[in-house]
Amino acid sequence: MRHLMNPLDFSVEELDRLFDLANDIEKHPENYAHKCDGRKLATLFYEPSTRTRLSFETAMLNLGGNVIGFADATSSSAAKGESVADTIRVISCFADIAAMRHPKEGAAMVASQFSSIPVINAGDGGHQHPTQTLTDLLTIRSLKGRLDHFTIGLCGDLKFGRTVHSLINALSRYPEVHFIFISPEELRVPDYIIDMLKEKQISYEEVIKLEDRIADLDLLYMTRVQRERFFNEEDYVRLKDFYILDAAKMGMAKPDMLVLHPLPRVNEISVDVDADPRAVYFKQVQYGVYVRMALILTLLGLEE
């Protein structure tokens, strides 16, 4: 049985098949409207995440399936002290597939070890959020037509942002991707990522000012500086508005540069950018549903 814990669990070839399926779903949704008739997805959300949970639930409903689950730990048996292992053994009797969000790192992996149904990691603390990475890759592949030979700028909190780390790891498997890391000194990309890039001889640069390199980018991945990552409010306040992408900066960018963001955004992208056709962060949300539909079909063995 197949689970998804980490975006690297799928080979590049398997991802290609998954993205082809997602693109076919996008073009012909009617062909998939009953693929999961009679099947159930359990969304086991031990911490609130409205966006991810609704995306999973929409994906299953679009496939004709049903959804059960809980949206926070207080309304589950976890509040009574039930282990993740026991919860998934019980849920395996109710549903055909599960998506789990948990504040503890590795929780979904524990679930997969005790489960008799496929488990999707829908975020485990600050560790992995593989379906966000699949969403990012599908968005880039669909709108750029490829996942190789481009320059991508990653801007903002590159230290704590797990979506950024996962995306760098995933893109490092494709040829000729040049990374430009744009962050304040305090939020630089961690050493282990830099070590990985050096080992694989992948080119990268680290800069502080977005304006210096925006003209060279084919893709710009913006991130939010998250208040909960800081121990001291003063540092957060100083860094939260370090980068603001606005129409003036967009004027310096290539006409076909795409702007992505895992959302929610706060101040880092000015609302005057939203109408720019290069701003694709809301399309990205739609691709998130397609890729989760493709993933559910693949893990249930219904992709053919």
Next chain:
Amino acid sequence: MLNVGQIEEGFVLDHIKAGKSMEIYHYLGLGDLDCTVAIIKNARSNKMGRKDILKVECDIDTLNLDVLGFVDHNITVNVIKNATIVEKRILKLPRELRNILKCHNPRCITSIEQGLPHIFVLADEEKEVYRCKYCEEKYAPSSNLDMR
């Protein structure tokens, strides 16, 4: 000079750093086994000055020595059968350590899930780096080896 008799079948672990034999005893779980064990501390050694030696008389299939590669790969492992050395085993870093290291990441699922084994997986053989199977926290030499 202290004399300890020959063993018929089992292991002689030689060149253990002086004073470390009890640690090895615990890692191998020898206290739980019903076998004869001789612990020789601070024996004279030309190579090391002082060393410890452990002699364990047991069926050679009963003992998993993988952990020794992690604790000290300079230990010499002599495998004994019919009172003669039949193999000198070369120690390697084990691919996986189960309940040897404890994950100290407070955000790791092992911090709350009852009965879950602490498993560390060899991530980089050259740099001798292990990572927690669940949260991928790196094993740092300052971590306590406090499972036993």
